[in-house]
Amino acid sequence: MAEPVTTLRDASQSASIALPANDQRGALTIEYRWLNPRFADAPLAVFLHEGLGSVAMWKDWPQTLCDRLGMRGLVYSRPGYGRSTPRPHDAKLAVDFMSVQARDVLPALLDALEVNAAERKRMWLIGHSDGGSITLLYAAAFPNSLAGAVAIAPHVFVEDISVASIAEAKTAYEESDLRAKLARHHDDVDSAFYGWNDVWLSDAFRSWNIVDELDCIRCPLLAVQGYDDHYGSMAQIDTIAQRASQTELAKLDRCGHSPHRDAPDALNDAIVAFIGKHNASAGI
Template sequence: MPETSPVNVEEAEWTIPVEDGRLFAKTWTPQAPGAERAAPVLLFHDSLGCVALWRGFPARLASATGRRVIAYDRLGFGRSDPHPGRVGSGFVAREAGHAVPALCERLRISDFVACGHSVGGGMAIETAARFPARCRALVTIAAQTFAEDRTLAGIRAARGEFQDPANLARLAKYHGDKARWVVDAWTETWLSPDFAQWTLEPALAAIRCPVLAIHGDRDEYGSEIHPRRIAAGRGTAHILPDTGHVPHREREDAVVGMIGRFLAEA
């Protein structure tokens, strides 16, 4: 349910060893009865994102849901170690098989809620499909399920914008000297011919938990076909009016409230 009064949230930072380096993670634990027993929310960031770019959302979500919230920087992003090379066309599914088990082991997570923004939503879907007995619920925010023309057009436009050193410098505030790699990992992977046939349909067919798919009606990186595909026969698609690609920032109160109500009933 939506939060009715502020709940103190305790923050902690973690280092997670994985095959190719170390991941940076952060947790927000509400100081409320039952918080340690409830399945925590595992956040997957978008193509240019990191823990810091979730801003105040994780703390708000922890307070509203009474659950621990966990966010981490993928390898090559934010405060995690540099990625050793190219991410490859299978990077969305690979995250579920490589990073998630390491996070669960280090943070002693059994069951969890998978929640992701944009391509992170795809990673949340792959995680829910890979761990059907452990994933208690799935939330996607502005996720894509295939390489739609609208998505690719938005990425081409962004690739041109990042030729401006000022735009790259703004991204470097969060990713340091990994910023150029971060941009290329997004644009060159999605625009590669190898990625053209990518789809989440097999993963969606394997999901067994309740689903909430949140999307903005003005999302420049994906039409409403995506949340409707994600939710079809599995849950609810909620389309936010006058909202673009970052609903949890543009309409934070609404998104926190929706997720809180969904998890209270899941």
């Protein structure tokens, strides 16, 4: 059963989730927001944010997309981000932190919100950057419990361009107004930033790779990348298509790492066409 929810200052809600017994973090509070809840019989789209994202940082893009799709939506802030339970400052993220989010945290949130098995079979995941990688990992872990997935600027292995840009982000955070800007969206901005930045810049993370797991994905999959992305190259989504043959690719001109901000019309058109086609063929 879902725990009682409390209203947060940005009109989101919170839910308490229980993680596996061997997880030392105990219960976590997750910030979330429903979109178009009046569409009770419509499929659900779940949005997974980037490495420094949150419910608020999506702004109105998930709502705009759900309106075009005629679907319900769920946006949430992962632990350590937004108004969700912050990461303790002395706790480093493990190299497999994205796998933990896919296998444990997201299923626990869906359980808490009483999204049942039938709803999950009709559900779409839409993830950006680290959220795109978590989308792929969830699709691989639960191949029979998902209508389809959209991975936007995902990572499936570590590239030099990614590490260089993340190192530049650290300099910007410490020497510019980036910290102040992010602080508007996270209860503990240092926890959010350094949790993400430290693990990506660690020596151990250079060997992180989820390519083999792509073989387990069975659902329809759209992979999107901008040609001007400074956090990853087209090799990321080309690799996905090589390992999951049902993948369709959308390569966007004049678009950097955030297609929902850089090229929203082109991105929305690609997603609406893709999801509409597959929902229709599945009778959803």
